[in-house]
Amino acid sequence: MSDDRNEMSIPSRPWSPRETSEGSQELAPMTSAALEHSVGSVLRLPEGALDSGQIDIERAEDTMIINMGPQHPSTHGVLRLMLELEGEKVLRTKPVVGYLHTGMEKTGEELTYVQGATNVTRMDYLSPLHNELVFSLATEALLGVELPPRATWIRMLMCELNRVSSHLMWMATNGMDLGSTSMMIYGFRERELVLEFFQKTTGLRMNHNYIRPGGVAADLPDGWEDDVEIICDTVLERTYEYDELLTGQPIFRERTEAVGNITAEQAVALSATGPILRSTGVPWDLRRAMPYLAYDAVDFDVIVGTYGDNFDRYSIRLNEIRESIRIIRQVLEQMPRGDYRVQDAKVTPPPRRRIDESMEALIHHFKIFTEGFRVPEGEVYVAVESPRGELGCYLVSDGTSKPYRMHIRGPSFVNLQTLPSMLRGGLIADAVAIISSVDPVMGEVDR
Amino acid sequence: MTVEPAEHAGAPASPAPAQDAIVFATPERHHEVVAQLMRDGFEMCSDLCAVDYLSHPGRRVPEGVTKERFEVVVNLLSLSKKRRVEVRTQVPEANPSVPSLFDLYPGTEAMEREAYDMHGIVFVGHPDLTRILMPEDWEGHPLRKDYGVGRVPVQFKDAPGPR
Numbered sequence: 001m002s003d004d005r006n007e008m009s010i011p012s013r014p015w016s017p018r019e020t021s022e023g024s025q026e027l028a029p030m031t032s033a034a035l036e037h038s039v040g041s042v043l044r045l046p047e048g049a050l051d052s053g054q055i056d057i058e059r060a061e062d063t064m065i066i067n068m069g070p071q072h073p074s075t076h077g078v079l080r081l082m083l084e085l086e087g088e089k090v091l092r093t094k095p096v097v098g099y100l101h102t103g104m105e106k107t108g109e110e111l112t113y114v115q116g117a118t119n120v121t122r123m124d125y126l127s128p129l130h131n132e133l134v135f136s137l138a139t140e141a142l143l144g145v146e147l148p149p150r151a152t153w154i155r156m157l158m159c160e161l162n163r164v165s166s167h168l169m170w171m172a173t174n175g176m177d178l179g180s181t182s183m184m185i186y187g188f189r190e191r192e193l194v195l196e197f198f199q200k201t202t203g204l205r206m207n208h209n210y211i212r213p214g215g216v217a218a219d220l221p222d223g224w225e226d227d228v229e230i231i232c233d234t235v236l237e238r239t240y241e242y243d244e245l246l247t248g249q250p251i252f253r254e255r256t257e258a259v260g261n262i263t264a265e266q267a268v269a270l271s272a273t274g275p276i277l278r279s280t281g282v283p284w285d286l287r288r289a290m291p292y293l294a295y296d297a298v299d300f301d302v303i304v305g306t307y308g309d310n311f312d313r314y315s316i317r318l319n320e321i322r323e324s325i326r327i328i329r330q331v332l333e334q335m336p337r338g339d340y341r342v343q344d345a346k347v348t349p350p351p352r353r354r355i356d357e358s359m360e361a362l363i364h365h366f367k368i369f370t371e372g373f374r375v376p377e378g379e380v381y382v383a384v385e386s387p388r389g390e391l392g393c394y395l396v397s398d399g400t401s402k403p404y405r406m407h408i409r410g411p412s413f414v415n416l417q418t419l420p421s422m423l424r425g426g427l428i429a430d431a432v433a434i435i436s437s438v439d440p441v442m443g444e445v446d447r
Numbered sequence: 448m449t450v451e452p453a454e455h456a457g458a459p460a461s462p463a464p465a466q467d468a469i470v471f472a473t474p475e476r477h478h479e480v481v482a483q484l485m486r487d488g489f490e491m492c493s494d495l496c497a498v499d500y501l502s503h504p505g506r507r508v509p510e511g512v513t514k515e516r517f518e519v520v521v522n523l524l525s526l527s528k529k530r531r532v533e534v535r536t537q538v539p540e541a542n543p544s545v546p547s548l549f550d551l552y553p554g555t556e557a558m559e560r561e562a563y564d565m566h567g568i569v570f571v572g573h574p575d576l577t578r579i580l581m582p583e584d585w586e587g588h589p590l591r592k593d594y595g596v597g598r599v600p601v602q603f604k605d606a607p608g609p610r
Contacts, residue, residue, distance in 0.1 A: 097579060097580065098578075098579055098580040098581065098582070101580040101581065103589060105565070105590060106589055106590055106596065110596060268490050268491050268526070269491075269552065269553050269554060270553055270554040271491055271492055271493060271552065271554025271555070271558075272554070273493070282526065284526055289526075289529050290529060377506065377507065379498075379520075381494065381520075381522055381531070381533065383493070390493055392493065392494050392522070394494065394496055394520060394522070396498055396503075398502075398503040398505075398506070404498075404503055405498045405499075405590075407494075407496040407498075409493065409494040409496075409522075413557060413561075414554060414557065414558070416557070417553075417554055417556060417557050446580055447580070
């Protein structure tokens with residue numbers, strides 16, 4: 001810190017760095033003052049959430065700190081948790097992230113708005129369409145274009161299918177973390193149905209680049225109604241099988257009920273969104289509270305829990321699959337006809353057949369895909385409800401064809417802050433189940 | 448004859464959707480402004496990020512706001528009123544520090560660490576202001592505009608072997 005006087009002088013740090021042999025990520029030494037300070041702050045528990053009278057300093061002397069991850073099969077990627085253990089009890093936790101950081105926000109500043117969707121879709125790889133959606137909505141808000149209704153409804157259909165596949169994936173991995181390998185196989189089996197439809201529509205199973213600024217890349221394939229109908233029927237029927245397999249099963253309930261509790265106050269203070277916030281009883285779903293696309297035209301319920309424990313988060317996700325299917329069925333009935341992308345020559349390339357017969361169309365096509373389109377100056381924040389919570393995009397344009405700044409507010413990144421509160425006082429054996437119930441996707445956490 | 452995209456730029460087809468309320472602040476008033484908004488019912492801090500305006504000096508700000516190099520954007524959310532408000536704090540290059548919001552919203556902990564990591568903005572009062580995404584010993588702040596892109600040279604031939 002002392003020698004890097006490169007571009008500007010950063011003032012001496014006003015906080016105390018507490019340097020140790022392992023850098024400042026080392027847990028603080030166990031003096032009583034340091035313990036009180038760090039329990040409240042360094043280990044990401046909100047101030048006042050913990051009564052300092054609860055801390056038994058004598059016994060805290062013989063605690064041990066273990067690193068769980070980054071190479072651990074149950075940390076869902078490369079999440080590292082520093083756990084402070086007293087026997088089998090978890091006291092404090094510090095999530096350490098960044099192992100998958102690839103600078104996607106910086107990359108986003110180098111790509112045009114046309115290319116940008118390919119970049120953001122790789123962040124949350126389990127719900128890529130939501131990433132594309134939030135980036136496209138932000139770009140369109142700056143452009144000021146209005147989408148044709150069919151594009152909006154196609155987006156809604158694809159995003160709800162994506163929510164189903166993401167929650168199925170979560171059911172699968174959560175089952176595996178709790179030792180239910182049958183659930184893992186079932187979850188992947190059903191997800192495959194959705195992914196096959198994605199492949200048919202977008203050409204890819206993941207990272208589709210399907211939702212683009214100005215609409216979607218292609219119209220739905222012929223016979224899509226039948227495919228979607230089959231997905232809805234099959235998945236809905238199977239959710240009742242999961243009920244039989246897990247919901248009523250005593251072992252599963254023992255492992256999930258009253259495990260990883262969090263209160264509504266804590267969840268709001270820690271900016272948690274999505275199933276974590278709803279599990280505490282706060283009915284906050286952006287699809288309902290701040291409708292985007294055409295969510296105000298469809299009928300669905302916001303699922304909320306009561307206790308904020310693992311079981312509530314499980315049942316919220318299971319029921320959200322059913323609600324998504326309910327939305328998809330309504331989209332099937334109400335899908336409007338018309339264009340699937342905006343007929344604005346500024347953002348939309350000419351149709352393929354025009355390129356063969358018109359030189360201008362070829363030039364136009366070339367210009368859009370090399371130079372891109374210019375977006376008026378401005379800043380905008382757009383948020384959508386991804387399967388994991390509020391997925392936001394703060395986009396700044398300086399009037400060129402590349403974003404000046406593209407910030408993605410990843411729900412997993414913020415939701416991970418609830419882990420220390422959830423894990424505290426629980427058993428180390430439950431840690432795996434609790435991490436799973438947060439549903440972190442490390443690609444989005446580290447970006 | 449089709450219109451070339453570049454000629455067409457800058458003319459929105461329809462007015463942009465209604466923006467969230469925006470409040471501009473200085474680093475001195477940053478904490479105070481957010482605290483007041485929190486008392487007004489904005490229970491959650493949904494996002495916090497920083498922007499480096501080094502290469503975009505011509506941006507538009509309202510009258511009376513002094514433009515600085517950095518801007519810290521805090522996005523507050525009211526669950527009860529279903530509204531958002533943005534606090535944009537101008538942070539000077541010479542002293543890039545603002546008070547931490549950790550005491551108001553503990554959820555800003557990771558976001559402020561990210562802004563520190565990526566832009567080098569110091570959040571005074573933050574309990575554990577360390578790098579979060581980049582390695583501990585990394586030099587520089589990657590999302591600053593004067594930080595180059597692709598600094599690591601890629602050598603395809605004659606690279607020295609691993610040992």
